[in-house]
Amino acid sequence: MKKLINSVDTIVTDTLHGVAAAHPSLRVDIENRVIYRRDAPRQGKVGLVSGGGAGHEPLHGGFVGYGMLDAACPGEVFTSPVPDQMIEASKGVDGGAGVLHIVKNYTGDVLNFEMAAELCADEGIEVASVLVNDDVAVQDSLYTAGRRGTGATLFVEKIAGALAETGAPLAEVARLAQEVNERSRSFGVALSAGTVPAAGKPTFDLSDTEIELGIGIHGEPGRTRSTHREAREIARLAMDAINDDVPLSGDTLVLLNGMGGTPLLELYIVYAEVAAYLEEKGATAVRRLVGNYVTSLDMQGFSVSVCRLTDELTRLWDAPVETPGLRWGR
Amino acid sequence: MDTSFFLAWIKEAATAVQAERDHLTQLDAAIGDADHGANLDRGFAAVRQALADTPPETPGAVLVQAGSALIRKVGGASGPLYGTAFRQMGRALGDAPEITPAGLVTALEAAQEGVQKLGGAAEGDKTLVDAFAPAVRALAQAVQDGAKLEDALETATTAAEEGARATVPLQARKGRASYLGPRSVGHEDPGAASTALIFAALRRAAGQA
Numbered sequence: 001m002k003k004l005i006n007s008v009d010t011i012v013t014d015t016l017h018g019v020a021a022a023h024p025s026l027r028v029d030i031e032n033r034v035i036y037r038r039d040a041p042r043q044g045k046v047g048l049v050s051g052g053g054a055g056h057e058p059l060h061g062g063f064v065g066y067g068m069l070d071a072a073c074p075g076e077v078f079t080s081p082v083p084d085q086m087i088e089a090s091k092g093v094d095g096g097a098g099v100l101h102i103v104k105n106y107t108g109d110v111l112n113f114e115m116a117a118e119l120c121a122d123e124g125i126e127v128a129s130v131l132v133n134d135d136v137a138v139q140d141s142l143y144t145a146g147r148r149g150t151g152a153t154l155f156v157e158k159i160a161g162a163l164a165e166t167g168a169p170l171a172e173v174a175r176l177a178q179e180v181n182e183r184s185r186s187f188g189v190a191l192s193a194g195t196v197p198a199a200g201k202p203t204f205d206l207s208d209t210e211i212e213l214g215i216g217i218h219g220e221p222g223r224t225r226s227t228h229r230e231a232r233e234i235a236r237l238a239m240d241a242i243n244d245d246v247p248l249s250g251d252t253l254v255l256l257n258g259m260g261g262t263p264l265l266e267l268y269i270v271y272a273e274v275a276a277y278l279e280e281k282g283a284t285a286v287r288r289l290v291g292n293y294v295t296s297l298d299m300q301g302f303s304v305s306v307c308r309l310t311d312e313l314t315r316l317w318d319a320p321v322e323t324p325g326l327r328w329g330r
Numbered sequence: 331m332d333t334s335f336f337l338a339w340i341k342e343a344a345t346a347v348q349a350e351r352d353h354l355t356q357l358d359a360a361i362g363d364a365d366h367g368a369n370l371d372r373g374f375a376a377v378r379q380a381l382a383d384t385p386p387e388t389p390g391a392v393l394v395q396a397g398s399a400l401i402r403k404v405g406g407a408s409g410p411l412y413g414t415a416f417r418q419m420g421r422a423l424g425d426a427p428e429i430t431p432a433g434l435v436t437a438l439e440a441a442q443e444g445v446q447k448l449g450g451a452a453e454g455d456k457t458l459v460d461a462f463a464p465a466v467r468a469l470a471q472a473v474q475d476g477a478k479l480e481d482a483l484e485t486a487t488t489a490a491e492e493g494a495r496a497t498v499p500l501q502a503r504k505g506r507a508s509y510l511g512p513r514s515v516g517h518e519d520p521g522a523a524s525t526a527l528i529f530a531a532l533r534r535a536a537g538q539a
Binding site for chain 2: 053075076077078079080081082083084106107108111112115137138139144145148196198199203204216218220221222223
């Protein structure tokens with residue numbers, strides 16, 4: 001598999017050099033592997049820190065900036081970052097109002113962020129954490145690691161970031177982040193697996209007639225394998241999974257997310273079905289995003305995330321944001 | 331067992347992980363995310379570097395330093411889990427210059443407890459605990475029966491390898507493989523496989539002493 005890389009061992013560092021060169025609005029600490037907004041720390045403002053394996057770009061580094069994250073820590077490809085990075089990031093964004101860690105629910109991310117939060121407390125930094133677990137493909141039970149954090153991470157980062165920008169206290173920002181997560185559900189479908197550069201071949205094999213339902217964002221296979229069919233039917237399978245979990249109604253925010261290797265053309269074909277599905281159920285997509293936001297390297301496929309909005313959440317979603325990956329109103 | 335014994339163990343473990351890097355990654359590709367070999371290899375390289383930079387003076391210090399380097403460099407779940415295992419072991423050894431077989435058993439029991447507390451896994455969940463726990467039990471029994479250290483570690487290694495193989499028919503209940511549900515059955519757990527390698531390295535270190 002051909003990849004545009006210099007060497008497998010320098011992927012993350014080389015990416016950070018590019019991010020630094022491309023986005024003067026960010027300050028990139030390449031040695032410690034932290035991406036900051038240039039004006040961090042902001043006095044009196046809650047600092048938002050997220051992080052996760054590389055390979056999901058623009059998540060998380062592309063969402064650093066005004067109205068969203070204050071810092072992001074990228075790990076190796078599909079590997080959570082380490083506590084040192086999170087501590088460094090937390091110190092760098094703490095403006096005296098505390099720091100919120102936004103953590104996707106994967107065992108590695110959870111363990112490393114837990115260790116970091118403990119060490120931050122030792123250093124006198126007040127840290128609250130919110131766990132994102134929106135993926136309905138996984139049954140939340142004693143028999144799994146719990147639902148994964150996927151597309152709703154973007155909702156949490158945007159909406160909590162907007163609230164933090166108003167000077168709200170840490171407990172309030174954490175509560176709202178939690179509420180966004182609880183109101184959000186996601187489901188993903190892959191037509192092909194992504195290729196981790198170090199492995200050099202796709203993580204799993206799908207034939208031309210197969211699709212994988214209920215995929216995560218780390219190239220892990222999904223819950224079931226099924227037969228490939230029209231976009232219309234696949235979109236409905238994904239929406240059924242979400243609607244079966246929490247019946248859709250009212251105003252919604254919808255993210256039709258490409259996994260990295262899907263043409264926008266196809267995403268729009270799927271989105272048309274998603275919008276029609278919502279209407280059938282008596283729900284309305286009042287805010288929408290279609291594009292590559294929470295990717296899985298070069299995986300072909302999509303995930304759909306739906307957040308049931310309140311007036312407060314809609315207002316905060318609409319608030320100005322200025323990051324490499326999301327930008328409006330400013 | 332003195333400081334050089336534990337340094338030899340780390341060196342053997344690093345060599346074994348490097349040699350089996352691709353195999354571990356392949357196991358992980360089947361039910362995880364295809365990075366276990368690469369991550370552990372990077373971690374043990376960092377451990378060797380850390381030990382070379384500031385040579386520890388006691389067995390306990392070797393293991394605490396090794397564990398800290400793993401936590402700092404590996405990421406994922408295996409970094410904190412293996413890091414905690416080595417750190418807890420090192421703490422249990424205190425600053426004693428020479429470790430008895432019984433002391434090694436106690437330290438390994440502390441390591442296992444630390445891993446299970448952090449990760450929340452029990453035996454049968456298809457994790458590294460499925461290799462770790464039987465190995466520690468086998469070692470404890472052999473030491474209690476008065477076996478020679480080398481023989482006791484041979485028994486422990488066999489138990490770890492059998493434990494790793496016994497994860498094949500299990501359905502994962504922890505970690506990334508748990509997302510697969512029944513489809514995790516039929517594959518060896520990569521963490522259990524790497525644990526077996528680390529016990530085999532301990533056995534080889536004893537052979538050199």
